[in-house]
Amino acid sequence: MAMSGVEMRGKFISSIDPQLGFDQLFSVLPGILFFAKDREGRLLAANRALLDLYGYPDADKFWGTTDFDHLPSSLAEKFRQDDLKVIESGEPMLEIVEIFMNRTGIPAWFLTNKIPIRSREGEVIGVMGTIQDYEQQRDLIPVDDDISKALEYIKSNFHHEVPIPHLAQLCELSVRQFERRFKDYMKTTPQDFIVRMRVFNSCNDLRRTRKALSDIATDCGFYDQAAFSKYFKKHMGMTPLQYRRTYC
Secondary structure (H helix, E strand, O other): OOOOHHHHHHHHHHHEOHHHOHHHHHOOOOOEEEEEEEOOOOEEEEOHHHHHHOOOOOHHHOOOOOHHHOOOHHHHHHHHHHHHHHHHHOOOEEEEEEEEEOOOOOEEEEEEEEEEEEEOOOOEEEEEEEEEEHHHHHHOOOOOOOOHHHHHHHHHHOOOOOOHHHHHHHOOOOHHHHHHHHHHHHOOOHHHHHHHHHHHHHHHHHHHOOOOHHHHHHHOOOOOHHHHHHHHHHHHOOOHHHHHHHHO
């Protein structure tokens, strides 16, 4: 007979090395979503904030579900691949900047950290991690003066072409220096940040207007609708049309 999610959770927790202090992470963590999964990707631990995000007042009904039960398949697959990298390598993946959605489809940028969970014998038996609102997290860190002008320019001009050499010039840095400083602070490249800004802002038009996808694409700075669809699916886990049908 197959085990229930509650039974799987009990077996999972009991096999974890107690020296990890794993149980302490179940306490209230302001501004932080906490999760833990077994090797098969089943969610067997979470804090109240994550349960609330996914709409589970009864935690017992949550145990044993996977990302595929809660997220668009492409997005869930991306998270699964990251989990497998951690499980197979035994090495953490830290400060992953990615777009995440709540149940109403409103996107936000999050900072994700994933580390392996080891049994008492040292075997990797799963992955646990934290998800934090990236904008709130970044507000705690003083803005890097070397890239502040570039960030302001991108936020005002992402819907136009944004040459990286121009951003470097604004910051009085070489292109190589600028790209290194930008990635150190933003945890992503300038090029990817610009694309994410475009995808992020397109969600508002998709939810609140009936504008044609081709118009949204050009208004947000994409070359054409094909490029828009490609990058939207990469970051949101679904096509723009699927997003509109789901959350409009």
